[in-house]
Amino acid sequence: MANKISDETLDYVGILAKLELSGEEREAARTDMEKMLDYIDTLNELDTTGVEPMSHVFPVNNVFREDVVTNGDGREETLANAPQRKEDSFEVPKTIG
Amino acid sequence: MKITELTALELGAKIRAGEVTVKEAVQAALEQAKAAEPMINSYVTLDEEGAYAQAEEIQKKIDAGELTGPLAGVPVAVKDNMCIKGQLTTCSSKILSNFKPTYTAEAVENLKKAGMVILGKTNMDEFAMGSTTETSWYGPTKNPHNTAHVPGGSSGGSCAAVAAGECFGALGSDTGGSIRQPSSYCGVVGMKPTYGTVSRYGLVAYGSSLDQIGPITKDVSDCAAFLEVIASHDPKDSTSVEREDYDFTSALKDDVQGLKIGIPRDYLGDGLDPEVKEAVLAAAKVLEKRGAVVELFDLGLVKYAIPAYYTIASAEASSNLERFDGVKYGYRAAEYEGLHNMYKKTRSEGFGAEVKRRIMLGSFVLSSGYYDAYYLKALRTKALIKQEFDKAFEKYDVILGPAAPTTAPELGTSLSDPIKMYLGDIYTISVNLAGLPGISVPVGRDKKGLPVGMQLIGSAFAEKTLIRAAYTYECATGKAHEKMAEVKASEKEVR
Numbered sequence: 212m213a214n215k216i217s218d219e220t221l222d223y224v225g226i227l228a229k230l231e232l233s234g235e236e237r238e239a240a241r242t243d244m245e246k247m248l249d250y251i252d253t254l255n256e257l258d259t260t261g262v263e264p265m266s267h268v269f270p271v272n273n274v275f276r277e278d279v280v281t282n283g284d285g286r287e288e289t290l291a292n293a294p295q296r297k298e299d300s301f302e303v304p305k306t307i308g
Numbered sequence: 309m310k311i312t313e314l315t316a317l318e319l320g321a322k323i324r325a326g327e328v329t330v331k332e333a334v335q336a337a338l339e340q341a342k343a344a345e346p347m348i349n350s351y352v353t354l355d356e357e358g359a360y361a362q363a364e365e366i367q368k369k370i371d372a373g374e375l376t377g378p379l380a381g382v383p384v385a386v387k388d389n390m391c392i393k394g395q396l397t398t399c400s401s402k403i404l405s406n407f408k409p410t411y412t413a414e415a416v417e418n419l420k421k422a423g424m425v426i427l428g429k430t431n432m433d434e435f436a437m438g439s440t441t442e443t444s445w446y447g448p449t450k451n452p453h454n455t456a457h458v459p460g461g462s463s464g465g466s467c468a469a470v471a472a473g474e475c476f477g478a479l480g481s482d483t484g485g486s487i488r489q490p491s492s493y494c495g496v497v498g499m500k501p502t503y504g505t506v507s508r509y510g511l512v513a514y515g516s517s518l519d520q521i522g523p524i525t526k527d528v529s530d531c532a533a534f535l536e537v538i539a540s541h542d543p544k545d546s547t548s549v550e551r552e553d554y555d556f557t558s559a560l561k562d563d564v565q566g567l568k569i570g571i572p573r574d575y576l577g578d579g580l581d582p583e584v585k586e587a588v589l590a591a592a593k594v595l596e597k598r599g600a601v602v603e604l605f606d607l608g609l610v611k612y613a614i615p616a617y618y619t620i621a622s623a624e625a626s627s628n629l630e631r632f633d634g635v636k637y638g639y640r641a642a643e644y645e646g647l648h649n650m651y652k653k654t655r656s657e658g659f660g661a662e663v664k665r666r667i668m669l670g671s672f673v674l675s676s677g678y679y680d681a682y683y684l685k686a687l688r689t690k691a692l693i694k695q696e697f698d699k700a701f702e703k704y705d706v707i708l709g710p711a712a713p714t715t716a717p718e719l720g721t722s723l724s725d726p727i728k729m730y731l732g733d734i735y736t737i738s739v740n741l742a743g744l745p746g747i748s749v750p751v752g753r754d755k756k757g758l759p760v761g762m763q764l765i766g767s768a769f770a771e772k773t774l775i776r777a778a779y780t781y782e783c784a785t786g787k788a789h790e791k792m793a794e795v796k797a798s799e800k801e802v803r
Contacts, residue, residue, distance in 0.1 A: 220672075223675070224668055224671050224672045224675065225668075227626075227671040227672075227674075227675060228626060228655075228664075228667045228668050228670075228671040229630070229633070229648075229651045229652050229655050230652060230655055230656050230659075230664055230667060230668065231652040231653060231655075231656045232656065232664070232668075236661075236664075239661075240664070240665065240668050243665050243668075243669075243726065244668060244669060244672060246726075246727060247618065247669055247726070247727070248672075248682075250614075250615055250618075250727055251615040251618065251619055251673075251682060251686075252615075253611070253612065253615055254612055254615050254616060254619075254685050254686065254689050255685075256612075257609075257612060257689060257692065259685060259688035259689065259692065262688040262691050262692060263688070263691060264684045264687030264688050264690075264691070265687050265688070265690050265691035265694065266517060266687060267517060267547070268503060268517075268694055268741075268742060268743035268768075269503070269504065269549065269743060269768070271546070271547055273546065274543065274546040276543065282411070285410045285411075288394075288410040289410055289636075291408070292406075292407060292408060292410075292636065292637035292638070293635075293636060293637065294634055294635070294637070294638070294639070294640035295640065301635055301636055303635055303647055303650070304644065304645075304646050304647045304649075304650050305646065305647070306646075306647045
């Protein structure tokens, strides 16, 4: 079964992935995805009826702790990495028109 | 003997005995790195000043009897996807090219507690996505045994640095073979521990349910000693496991009498290079002669591991990498119109082709309408693959096979055909899906002189069995296949 990725699907995935692919890159992404999905489709040869999806190999449970700060104030160090800051905030482009 | 030719434990012993100072050890590694780096490119960051400062402090503590561990004073390298406070941590990506973490990864903290000197951060495939270290934004790392070939990946920088004597051991991370495959290509020992053994706190996540940090070393004894240092139960990582045993060096025993070893027939079939097959089967014979019981068996579902893996890993990657949006750290596009355009431009300019490929695929398989057909199908396949391993370990103590189907390919020959590149991970990937421990041990060379690695796979938490088998092999062969790479003078002149 050969997968075909439509322009609409490619646009939609681009929105989910927050990626802007143009021209050549977009066509390469389409071909790559079609090939990979064809390859992944080999999984359909396997009968997985009644098999539970396994997200973790060992039984893991949520780990809780008391809500107490232990790592001190890292404000300045954290903000030092900001591409753009305004006083004690991360600055982003205007979000509301 | 040159200092750089010592193993980590040998160096540690000499430092404790006062025969070598920590400063001398650091100096030797840095000089070797400076000579080799123009050809190998193992490091993204080499922290010369910091290394000497650490050396001074550690020497004082050793002299005062405060640091007594077997690896105190030993200079090591860390893959550039593990955070070190205040030190550049790039994941070999443009998008993190200016990122300095505000905290240190638990595994690195454990190295520091043991008194090891961190020399720098090693090159890798961007965000650990790749099998050759060619997707790095900082250019490819070269194989120290032959610089026309790749070192493997994604922990290619760490493995090349160890093989070239640019450090005495290194940390790597392994999501689908990223420690074992480059260890095989570079002729060093590399182990992926059981999922949960080493804390992932401070490891930049790729596929969280598969990622595991592990040691890359010159020999099996060093591997056990490093694992003993980095393995810990960490409340800061909710998937960290409290193990019953952390005394991995106690398994360094030259004895495999009665050990049951199974070789999957499917690991010897199509696509396996005859020279690799020969070397791996010869290694199995060595263990058989030492008293192990070796037989072939059918593992099953081998060919479904790669498609299941790329579905799961890409899905997790697309989610994990959403955080890189140009707001709180890292690269931000210079020009944009509004917030959403800033996100898109930042990410499109900041990520390389392979990372984008996996984010796109991951976003697709998680999207509504495809989630069941792809993502859940892959998780169901994973359950079946784990069952196959469970069945195998009812009969065998260890599964033996190649670490990779070939030796290191030439630079520039892998990235054009992703599926072919992914097939190179066929023997390692299922181990991550099942959460098992695996180790790659050098067992020979091909005609070109490139190393071949044997992979030993254990049941969950059976690292000690792997260490014992690998150590026995090493004893039987007198470490014949663990020779360090020679950095050739002729190539030095070319640079």
